[in-house]
Amino acid sequence: MIKFLLKGLLRDKSRSRMPVLVVTIGVALTVLMHAYITGFMGDLIELNARFSYGHLKVTTRGYADNIQQMPNDLALLNVNSLTADLKKQFTGLEWSPRIQFGGLVDVPDTNGETRSQGPAAGIGLDLLTPGSKEIKRLKLEKSLVRGHLPGKQGEVLLSEAFSRKLSVDPGGKITFIGSTAAGSMTIYNFTLAGTVSMGHEALDRGTIIADIEDVRLALDMDDAASEILGFFNGGFYIDDTAVSDAQIFNSANGPKSDDFTPVMKSLSQQGAMGTYVNLTKSWSKYISLIFILAMSLVLWNAGLLGGLRRYGEVGIRLAMGENKDHVYRTMIYESMMIGIAGSVIGTAFGLLFAWLIQKYGIDISGLMKGSSIMMPTEIKAKISPVDFYLGFFPGLFSTMIGTLLSGIGIYKRQTARLFKELEV
Amino acid sequence: MENSTIIRIEKLVKKFPMGKGEFTALNGIDLTVGRGEFAGLIGPSGSGKTTLLNVVGSLDVPSSGSVTVLDHSIGELSAKEAALLRKQNLGFIFQSYNLFAVHTVYENIEFPLLLLKYGPAERKKMVLEAIEWLGLTDKIRSKPPQLSGGECQRVAIARAMVKKPSLVLADEPTANLDAANSHNILKTMEVLNRELKTTFLFATHDEKVISYLRRKIFLADGKVINDERVTS
Incomplete structure (x- = not known):
């Protein structure tokens, strides 16, 4: 049955091309955005660390x-x-x-x-x-x-x-x-x-x-x-280790009331740097969530349109004795295949664009004139291991959520109307 | 063979809600169909023939009365049991073929066997056999858009027959075909009926179909008004 579905999916371009394209674009943007933000925030943190805060x-x-x-x-x-x-x-x-x-x-x-x-x-x-x-x-x-x-x-x-x-x-x-x-x-x-x-x-x-x-x-x-x-x-800041080291040092040093007691602070414990560090940590989750929601809406619509187009096919399958839950499940399998294909292609494109920005950078010095905060004048992406799998979350979840929502119509369909529908 | 009852209908009433009231599509049908019959429900539009075919095909349930198909009481089946009855024992042929457009002739015919979870070797044997019955050997790798209307309907018949069902329900199967193709299709179905002993129940008002039927059940206003057997 999987082979049958896969053949249908590969041959029916309108059933696969549009969703794969949507997933590819979404995943590529997710990967690119993550690498871009990681690079930018990493540069920002390291720049501030080198000149002012240390790790x-x-x-x-x-x-x-x-x-x-x-x-x-x-x-x-x-x-x-x-x-x-x-x-x-x-x-x-x-x-x-x-x-x-x-x-x-x-x-x-x-x-x-x-x-x-x-x-x-x-x-x-x-x-x-x-x-x-x-x-x-x-x-x-x-x-x-x-x-x-x-x-x-x-x-x-x-x-x-x-x-x-x-x-x-x-x-x-x-x-x-x-x-x-x-x-x-x-x-x-x-x-x-x-x-x-x-x-x-x-x-x-x-x-x-x-x-x-x-x-x-x-x-x-x-x-x-x-x-x-x-x-x-x-050469790179590791927050957990830094916080732990600071705690060890401070607990071993004198009373808090003494102004000359040495204290150690991690980069994330200094001023606004904590916000940057936390933002860097949570960014991938925010990006994934936004793209899952946005792409789910698009794919829900694509699924509804596809569902309308495949109304006859679903009808004949139900008439031939396929259970509604089996039809629903096969549509979810299809969406998984689309999600995986789109995620693989999207990740490849996302990494390619991220690599280009990592290598060549984007000059924003023109925007930094008069700036009083220490920010890099060239933005460079940074590809990290998470970029190789991050896109699969929005890619797979959005296609499956889109199909789960659009496929509910199968259960609402009255089997008794199949003959009439099929003759239209 | 025709004496063994495959469909038993008693006092069947089927009503549909219409506005604040109800519309009675079938009004007290009593009917039995034996194994191996080549029968047709004949009547004008609105006479209730498609509704009756729906109930017999377990796509709908009676409002009152009873319908027993292959010893299954249609009104008492769950959705899954009804689907299982259709999958194992019933074949459907539609006016507009309803083939899977992106799949080949072979794959279209193979689909019911995939649902029944036959093994690859057995599937291949059964599909090739059905293809041979319907004379589609040279079209095995063609896809529906590459076929004529007559060829498409042949594929639809092969798909309905491949699992050798006990009962085939055909709703206006020749409505989209010209006279020559209609006769070819009907002759094929007649041969399959005789050779495989499959029961065929048509819903039609096409004279060409009617001329092939060995039993003609006339419907009007949801009632059987005449039931003729043709003696050849």
Whole structure:
């Protein structure tokens, strides 16, 4: 019987082509959307992790409570020792101390008077230790526009747009004006080694990047750091592990009332990042649900139209002694075949388009002008294992739900009317 | 052979709701049909012949009275039991053939055997036998749209006969055929009736069909008004 149905399905193009086409399109869109969102959200998360949040972040409790103000008076102390402990306790992560700071960057003229000046957000990180992964993590080599990366103490990077605005070129002198961790004023001279373009509007507007030892000297933060960022060795954020690691660390550390007690937070426990992480986790379910509902409606209609067209066929089958539930079941088998065929083809197309976007990306830098949030300027899809089977859920469920709904008419049909219907 | 009763109808009344009242389609039919008969229900439109065929074919149930087909009381059968009776014992031939358009002649004829769950070898033997009876050997791989009306009706007959049912119900089987094809079809059915001892019950007002019948049951206003047996 299955063979008979399959032959009918393959030969009757109007019975198979339209539903397979609908399922194919729906499944392809599901797969593409999922890969696209995974890529976009993954990039967004990793971008924020690299520059700001880490996969895990250790700060003092006081700093964590006022993190928007970057209060370096509440910075971590004895950082070298703490970092060594972290490396020992959490071997699956790389730990990097950083100092976040803000102030003015002043460019003097030949007389030492201010030629230009602008507010800057700064990052102090390990640029000079041989083997430091921070340069690679922030993709500084690729981002370099002019000059070179800092090679010795006192050299810094400015964002390209910022340096243009201040009219300062690599080799030029700049002065940082800010406040030390103790709250007194600091004025510290740097040499501009090079300029970088991060490709992110929020970073490119006014960033100064310096080696952490220079920043420690400038801000009077010996063996201190605003934060120690942890990055999983695999390079990708794993929420469950991160949350678990943070819990282990926090439960082993001192009383909550102490402002200088180190606390660890996973990326998802920091600000809005939790929402992004949860959104990434639940996205596949939302996409599947939307496509199941939308395609079910379309396939319900297609099923009704097909049912009308096959009214005679169903009638003759009932007249020849086939049970109504058997006819109904065979229609569901047919819809399964259509669902599987559409899901396979749709998944193939979805993966193909997703691969193209993964490889070539979509440039949205034009949309990011003036943006204050850190978002990638190029959207790339990311194909994950779930994309190989995700489409089968909407593909199969929608065809079956569509058939279940449209096939109810079989049960409402009066057998006694078959002769009259069949003679029309 | 014709003395063994295959259909027994007693005081059959069939009413249909119509507006606030009822319409009586069959009004006190008493009839018996023996095994191997070649009989026809004859009458104008609205005389009740299709309704009677429906009840005999277990597609409908009596409002009152009793109809027994092959020892099954039609009014007491569940939907599944009625379907089983049709599947195992009854063959249907329709005016508009009602073949599966995308399936071949072979597959159309094979379908009732699939429902009866015959094995592949037995199915093949039975289908080829039916094809031979109806002279469709050269059309075995053709599909209905490639066939003439007469050929389509032959396929429909083969499909009805392949399982060798006890009773074939044919509702206006020649209505869409020309005279030559009608005679060919009727001759074929007559031969099958004689050789396989299958009972044929027609609903018709076609003179060509009537001329072949060995029993003519005339209906008018839901009643049997005349029942003639032809002695040859």
